[in-house]
Amino acid sequence: MPSTFDMPLEELSRYRGTNPRPDDFDAYWDAAVAEMNAVDPRIEIIPDEEFQTPFATCSHLWFTGAGGARIHAKLLQPKPVAVPHPAVLMFHGYTGDCGGWLEKLGYAAAGFTVAALDCRGQGGCSEDVGGVRGNTHRGHIIRGLGDAPEKMLYRSIFLDTAQLAKIVMAMDDVDENRVGAMGGSQGGALALACAALEPRVARCAPVHPFLCDYKRVYDLDLAKDAYAELEEYFRKFDPQHRREDEIFRQLGYIDVQHLAPRIKAEVLLATTLRDTVCPPSTQFAAYNKIASTKSLEVYPDFAHEPPPGFAERTYQFMMEMC
Template sequence: MLIDKPLPELRRYRGRNPRPADFTRYWREALRELDATPVQPELVPNREIDVPGVECFDLWFTGVGGARVYAKYLRPKAPIGRRHPAVLQFHGYSGNSGDWLGKVPYVAAGFCVAALDCRGQGGRSTDAGAVQGNTLNGHIIRGLDDPDDRKLLFRSLYLDTVQLARVVMSRPEVNPDRLGAMGASQGGGLTLACAALEPRIRRAAPVYPFLCDYQRVWEMDLAKDAYAELRDYFRRFDPCHEREADVFRKLGYIDCQHLAPMIKGEILMYTGLMDQICPPSTQFAAYNHIRARKEMVLYPDFGHEWLPGEADRTLRFMLPLAR
């Protein structure tokens, strides 16, 4: 069964969604805004679980627009002065940073772990509109109708991943030269964005990344599930598609395929060739733009689901950071 382009074509595919002419300037200015944002980090001990050798904290920091952003932070109990590698974890669309326990294997391997709650989704972070909690509906299209291209919500989300990386690298127990990032679906897209915008990320493992090549999703008639808001947007706000070209141009600012050439660290990416939520061609669009050392692991019979062996392989991929 073939749901997308044949594999030889996927390996050559370079994407459909246009790249805005001022894309480089857009992200350069975004990073300058982040530089000017007071971080105000706060680390609060959390004792929800008590695991020998592990310390857990609630981590708060300020993102662009003044949002207070939350992450779970875990570190090994170790003698003062020792510096550890660290890994950032990013969750799927509408989710949250997950349970503490799932992060313990990385702490056992010597890593500090920071798991982000995306603003306005299923965790504790504050949305850009200063509303705590869930404002999930329409995150991809948030800001499309604002004349200021900087109002795209995912611009803020991508910058939150960078701010988290900076906060973690500034910790005295962290070696800033040994930082990894990982996540699946939305978390995979955020992993790509973080690795692009924070070039000190040494290793990144995106799993079937979301947020890539929006126009291809539309043309495949797969604007459903995670991408359903694209169809909703056109039906509600542009039913005759009079502004279609500008919609996809603007989405190009938050398209991970256009950020991918900026990645410096090594990439291990996973793609299921039966994926009808984040189609394989959209994932290849990002992968094929990566210029850094990279590898793609293909699952021919799997879609947007649990991939056997992925978690173990990702841990092995990250372990050199701990040596």
């Protein structure tokens, strides 16, 4: 097997991350989850007027998240209802949206409730309440770096994933012990964050997760593409890197590698060794900290792209909950 541009696979299997972990990290996220649990979600489920199928009801799920934002997800509920049945949560890539109905029908046809989140302020319908209406699209990693750690936007986005899981688990026809989470890139990071913050998630299938080990990304000179805002932040707000340690420490609050030890779900993770968008070492920093049952699928010759066959492997992995 060829070596990754990053570090050899043997070293990757031992790598534990570079970005610092704040001393009060656990207290920070315990307080965040308590805040989420105190929110009245004001749930609305509205059937879609244009798309329905004989075997699933397709609806728009709305709920109130942290800071009062109204958050949207597409919801597919199988029919006739088999009680209780499993569910899957789907998370999308950076700046994207929850996608169309068609790509979710395979799980609904197999008897899963499916909920696919629109990340606040990105390409979908969810609201970003950070001072403007509509989306903010990019710059979400650095949102809040000049303020208290509680103001960081990904804190709210991570909480949205856990709140969606909590809402789906509370549905009368869903078995709360058979809920899975999945996604690629940002979606992979959010699947891991969801499983970390809602420990009842049973299965988690991330692909080349984003939002891991920010300092490693910067040290590799790969603060480009999806991570370009890191370099832009230094160029505009700390051009001589006088606050570098402080900045990476604050980013540590929203670093998925530090949430990974909280995961209790069984994890199936796919990594691509030629990925220069989400470098392999950053993904391994998170994977190596997962203490629950886990397995890794490695694709040596692939970059930041869907690894062939892994969608089907994920489907089989989730079907084991049926």
